[in-house]
Amino acid sequence: MSSTLIRGGLIVTALGRYEADVLAVDGKIVQIGAGLDVAADHVFDARGQYVIPGGVDPHAHMKITFKGVPSADDFTAATIAAAHGGTTTVFDFAFQEFGQPLPDAMAEWHAALAAAPPVTDVGAHLVIRDLTDPARVDELREIPAQGVTSFKLFMAYRNQFMVGDPAMWNTMKVAAETGAIVLVHAENGDAIDALISEALAGGNTAPPFHGTTRPIETEAEAVTRAVMFAELTGAKTYIVHTTCGPAIAPIVAAKMRGLPVYGETCPQYLLHDDSLLQGGDEGLKGIFSPPPRPAPAQDELWHALAGVGLDTIGTDHCAFPYTMRLERLEEDFSKVPNGVPGIEERLELIFDRGVRAGRLTLEQWVDLCCTTPARLMGLGGRKGVIEVGADADLVIWDPERTRTLSVATQKSNCDYNLYEGWQVTGTPSAVIAGGVPLVVDGALVDQPARGFLARGPAVEAAGV
Numbered sequence: 001m002s003s004t005l006i007r008g009g010l011i012v013t014a015l016g017r018y019e020a021d022v023l024a025v026d027g028k029i030v031q032i033g034a035g036l037d038v039a040a041d042h043v044f045d046a047r048g049q050y051v052i053p054g055g056v057d058p059h060a061h062m063k064i065t066f067k068g069v070p071s072a073d074d075f076t077a078a079t080i081a082a083a084h085g086g087t088t089t090v091f092d093f094a095f096q097e098f099g100q101p102l103p104d105a106m107a108e109w110h111a112a113l114a115a116a117p118p119v120t121d122v123g124a125h126l127v128i129r130d131l132t133d134p135a136r137v138d139e140l141r142e143i144p145a146q147g148v149t150s151f152k153l154f155m156a157y158r159n160q161f162m163v164g165d166p167a168m169w170n171t172m173k174v175a176a177e178t179g180a181i182v183l184v185h186a187e188n189g190d191a192i193d194a195l196i197s198e199a200l201a202g203g204n205t206a207p208p209f210h211g212t213t214r215p216i217e218t219e220a221e222a223v224t225r226a227v228m229f230a231e232l233t234g235a236k237t238y239i240v241h242t243t244c245g246p247a248i249a250p251i252v253a254a255k256m257r258g259l260p261v262y263g264e265t266c267p268q269y270l271l272h273d274d275s276l277l278q279g280g281d282e283g284l285k286g287i288f289s290p291p292p293r294p295a296p297a298q299d300e301l302w303h304a305l306a307g308v309g310l311d312t313i314g315t316d317h318c319a320f321p322y323t324m325r326l327e328r329l330e331e332d333f334s335k336v337p338n339g340v341p342g343i344e345e346r347l348e349l350i351f352d353r354g355v356r357a358g359r360l361t362l363e364q365w366v367d368l369c370c371t372t373p374a375r376l377m378g379l380g381g382r383k384g385v386i387e388v389g390a391d392a393d394l395v396i397w398d399p400e401r402t403r404t405l406s407v408a409t410q411k412s413n414c415d416y417n418l419y420e421g422w423q424v425t426g427t428p429s430a431v432i433a434g435g436v437p438l439v440v441d442g443a444l445v446d447q448p449a450r451g452f453l454a455r456g457p458a459v460e461a462a463g464v
């Protein structure tokens with residue numbers, strides 16, 4: 001029996017805001033109301049602050065090796081970083097090796113999670129690389145019943161993660177049958193590989209060529225193709241890390257046709273442009289895929305978040321060390337493992353540069369970072385909401401406190417911060433996960449061994 005009471009905060013949900021106390025008992029929200037007259041093990045005075053649902057990051061890579069470089073974080077480190085930023089549910093990716101039976105891929109992922117216990121709940125997306133053997137398709141049908149109701153497909157990185165159209169078709173058919181949602185990395189891998197070969201043949205090896213070899217057209221084409229597959233198979237489809245208007249337009253068109261097609265973007269696309277790839281070796285900070293776009297794309301993304309086209313904000317956190325990336329750059333930009341750290345800063349960045357800047361409402365911030373990611377990933381009513389019966393993952397948010405983002409203070413093991421020296425106003429003063437305090441005033445006060453979060457299918461229908 002453990003209880004936590006939050007008094008006097010302004011509760012902000014995706015639907016609105018109101019002042020009330022919140023009582024959590026044994027991990028669940030049990031009472032919401034004004035002036036609750038109850039005792040509790042932990043009591044927080046949240047007057048003058050917001051109370052929001054714990055953040056849900058639908059897209060992170062906490063433990064991954066790519067192009068031979070291992071990430072600096074594991075599940076423990078990455079979820080500690082997430083928790084400091086107010087995120088209490090994080091999704092990672094279990095990768096199938098070529099030809100690997102899918103139960104084996106899931107078993108390896110579970111073992112890695114158990115080896116470095118997370119302090120937040122962790123959900124899994126299963127990355128499909130090879131369905132050539134029909135036995136794999138049968139295995140895929142069994143995966144959602146194991147609490148993994150989302151599959152991931154890459155349309156880029158041939159010989160690494162890229163799937164061809166047959167695997168995309170089969171995955172989406174199984175998703176449509178089982179109610180799973182299909183996440184798609186949408187870039188035309190073959191066109192990109194041709195452009196990279198041309199660039200390298202011309203001696204163009206510096207970071208800016210990462211951007212010019214992955215032009216907007218390659219993203220827009222792949223989104224269009226993914227949407228076509230979604231339409232023909234009926235699969236719920238979620239386009240990860242979209243970067244610009246031309247990539248979002250097919251999503252908007254699909255929504256208008258009533259299709260369950262959704263779009264995600266990430267802070268690095270909202271807040272950085274392609275100038276990040278300039279500056280000599282430093283430009284390797286902009287080597288993530290798709291690449292940062294010319295500045296006008298940022299406005300397109302903000303408008304799609306506030307209006308129609310984009311449904312969620314994830315991080316695509318991927319903490320490859322700067323030092324190791326720099327070694328790879330000695331050869332050329334294409335040898336640098338793509339990725340950005342950022343699991344900790346998402347809520348603060350979007351609050352400061354989105355809500356405080358007048359681009360999003362408070363409710364939209366909660367919706368995009370907490371409520372809709374939870375709903376689309378099969379956690380509706382359980383995560384991302386403040387309701388009686390929901391999990392007691394709650395963040396007390398001080399809207400006035402300012403801090404400076406820096407590698408010196410971040411919790412990720414990564415050796416750089418993509419927002420080094422940026423000031424943000426608005427930061428968590430307390431983070432409660434599973435009904436107990438996890439981070440208070442920037443300090444980890446508990447280190448629970450949480451773990452795998454099993455999910456049902458997304459409760460979602462076209463037109464909702």
Ligand SMILES: [Zn+2]
Nearest residue numbers: 059060061316
């Ligand atoms: Zn990713």
